[in-house]
Amino acid sequence: VTAPHLPAETLEAWLSGALAPDGAAGLEAHVGACAECARALGWLRAERAWMAQRARRTPARPALAWERLEARLHADAAAPALPQALPPALPRVAAPAPSRLRPPRRWAHGAAALASAAAALLLLAVLPLGGGPVRLEDGEPEALRERGVEACVDPAQEALAALERRLSACLLATPVLATVR
Amino acid sequence: VVRLLSLRLPSSAAPTAAAPTGEAEVLVRRARAGEADAFRALYERHGPAVWRFLRDLLRDEAAADEATQETFVRAHARLGSLREGERVGAWLLGIARHVWREGRRGGVLTAAAGSAEECEAHADASAALPAPSPEDLLLDRELEGHLGAALGALREERRAALLLRLDHGLAYEDIAGVMGWSLPKVKNEIHRARLQLREHLAPHLGRAP
Numbered sequence: 001v002t003a004p005h006l007p008a009e010t011l012e013a014w015l016s017g018a019l020a021p022d023g024a025a026g027l028e029a030h031v032g033a034c035a036e037c038a039r040a041l042g043w044l045r046a047e048r049a050w051m052a053q054r055a056r057r058t059p060a061r062p063a064l065a066w067e068r069l070e071a072r073l074h075a076d077a078a079a080p081a082l083p084q085a086l087p088p089a090l091p092r093v094a095a096p097a098p099s100r101l102r103p104p105r106r107w108a109h110g111a112a113a114l115a116s117a118a119a120a121l122l123l124l125a126v127l128p129l130g131g132g133p134v135r136l137e138d139g140e141p142e143a144l145r146e147r148g149v150e151a152c153v154d155p156a157q158e159a160l161a162a163l164e165r166r167l168s169a170c171l172l173a174t175p176v177l178a179t180v181r
Numbered sequence: 182v183v184r185l186l187s188l189r190l191p192s193s194a195a196p197t198a199a200a201p202t203g204e205a206e207v208l209v210r211r212a213r214a215g216e217a218d219a220f221r222a223l224y225e226r227h228g229p230a231v232w233r234f235l236r237d238l239l240r241d242e243a244a245a246d247e248a249t250q251e252t253f254v255r256a257h258a259r260l261g262s263l264r265e266g267e268r269v270g271a272w273l274l275g276i277a278r279h280v281w282r283e284g285r286r287g288g289v290l291t292a293a294a295g296s297a298e299e300c301e302a303h304a305d306a307s308a309a310l311p312a313p314s315p316e317d318l319l320l321d322r323e324l325e326g327h328l329g330a331a332l333g334a335l336r337e338e339r340r341a342a343l344l345l346r347l348d349h350g351l352a353y354e355d356i357a358g359v360m361g362w363s364l365p366k367v368k369n370e371i372h373r374a375r376l377q378l379r380e381h382l383a384p385h386l387g388r389a390p
Contacts, residue, residue: 049318058233061242061246064250072250
């Protein structure tokens, strides 16, 4: 009776040292007697070796510099959802600190207290200068109401977020690839 | 003005996406809390592998640059959806695949070269090919070119699945999640991809038994 050939998963597990000693001994005995499994093992070993060498040769890509991604994340976080919602003459506040990226909106509520405190501090700097409407970020309206300041909050962003949740779709994502090349 | 600085790449083989580590989980938690350093560490750890995956799918290095950035922009926005214990590497590669597919649907990105039907016809005949010799394990530039061509000849989705397994070390179950396939389909596609790859490469090997 001929033993069935070993599946690729088992051979791969042996190559990566994941088989228990008794399983490894059984596999080695089988491969020693089965030309087809020995051939399959040879190919798997070669593929692993080739891919590892290929991965090590992954070139450094200047375009992938962290600073470039960081700039884009900050730009995305600071940009209004709809450009027309913010008149150009209005002062802007709450620019993100350079060492801390703004958390995604869905978990920004956890940082609401910090954001409120930051907004309050920023208001101290803004209020004496203008008195006009202030562009707000997430978590800030409460702090402003406490101070009796009229706030202009762009409702479009929240409406868009609600629509995204309803459709389970990411409507804000930029289809960058569509413009490549 | 965008500053162009080299991304620090790992000196050894690419980080495997297969095994979650305590360190990775800590990084994810810190990144979710908004710590830029932690997200940067994730980017620098997984960016090269994501880029390589996209480069292999897109067959275009500049397009892979853009797609990698887009992948991490989306990853940053969706960190909250990363489940506890989920492998961050596999999760990132799943996002990368979505980015790639969206670009492809736009009709701008080119499809893989070669005829899938032709590859299918050859696949079954390749099962008995002699194994590479020990000397063949060294991937010189010429063989690397043949390997790239062989990968490029695979149907795109099949190529993606094979790379997730061979290059990125994902478990079959994780590949099923990334590709949106059943487990039997994952195994079948990878098996056939391997046979096609070997069929393409065999003529270029030393053929020592």
